Amino acid sequence: MVKIFIDPGHGGSDTGALGNGLKEKDLTLTIATNVRSILLTEYNDVSILMSRMSDETVTLTQRTDAANTWGADYFLSIHINAGGGTGYEDYVYPGTTAPTTTYQTNMHNEIMKLITLTDRGRKSANFHVLRESHMPAILTENGFIDTSSDAALLKSASHLDKVARGHVNGLVKNFNLTKKVTATYHTVVSGDTVYALSIQYGSTVQQIKDWNKLDSKYTIIVGQVLRVK
Numbered sequence: 291m292v293k294i295f296i297d298p299g300h301g302g303s304d305t306g307a308l309g310n311g312l313k314e315k316d317l318t319l320t321i322a323t324n325v326r327s328i329l330l331t332e333y334n335d336v337s338i339l340m341s342r343m344s345d346e347t348v349t350l351t352q353r354t355d356a357a358n359t360w361g362a363d364y365f366l367s368i369h370i371n372a373g374g375g376t377g378y379e380d381y382v383y384p385g386t387t388a389p390t391t392t393y394q395t396n397m398h399n400e401i402m403k404l405i406t407l408t409d410r411g412r413k414s415a416n417f418h419v420l421r422e423s424h425m426p427a428i429l430t431e432n433g434f435i436d437t438s439s440d441a442a443l444l445k446s447a448s449h450l451d452k453v454a455r456g457h458v459n460g461l462v463k464n465f466n467l468t469k470k471v472t473a474t475y476h477t478v479v480s481g482d483t484v485y486a487l488s489i490q491y492g493s494t495v496q497q498i499k500d501w502n503k504l505d506s507k508y509t510i511i512v513g514q515v516l517r518v519k
């Protein structure tokens with residue numbers, strides 16, 4: 291079981307950055323909860339703890355204490371930038387080595403593959419959550435709330451979905467997460483005509499040859515149902 295601690299930046303009385311009618315604390319929670327639900331729905335053997343699940347005030351020390359006490363394998367802190375720039379960047383603690391740097395490269399590349407923001411590069415900074423967490427940690431800055439072109443993307447649900455999916459893909463690469471079996475359910479009755487049966491594991495479709503194993507969990511492609519219990 292891989293334990294991922296997800297930290298939506300700011301919250302409650304700490305709004306984080308503001309701009310273009312957006313609040314950083316809302317965007318970080320949206321992205322973080324999306325990352326969490328994708329991981330729990332689609333992947334095996336992953337456990338998630340969030341520093342907050344709603345709009346509440348949580349101190350930086352409470353965040354790192356929670357991750358350290360839980361014994362997280364990875365600390366993922368999600369933020370939105372401000373200050374008049376544009377683009378995506380991420381941070382690790384200065385001087386950190388592998389696997390933290392390898393994880394950063396994977397997260398960075400997987401996120402950049404899916405979004406259209408400018409690539410500002412992989413960086414390091416002495417941030418509390420990176421310094422005080424006792425496990426590999428990353429902080430992502432997902433565009434500038436006070437730059438109108440970045441803010442336009444941050445207002446788009448499909449962009450935020452891509453941001454979340456990019457974070458997930460990075461985590462999948464870092465921890466070799468495997469996809470849950472997706473079963474397609476069909477109702478069949480004796481005498482139905484089918485030609486083949488398959489079951490899908492992630493992107494792999496396995497052909498089912500033992501016709502006696504036929505049950506409603508298998509996808510019917512084509513063949514004949516001789517017997518249905």
Ligand SMILES: [Zn+2]
Pocket residue numbers: 299300306307314369370
């Ligand atoms: Zn922030």
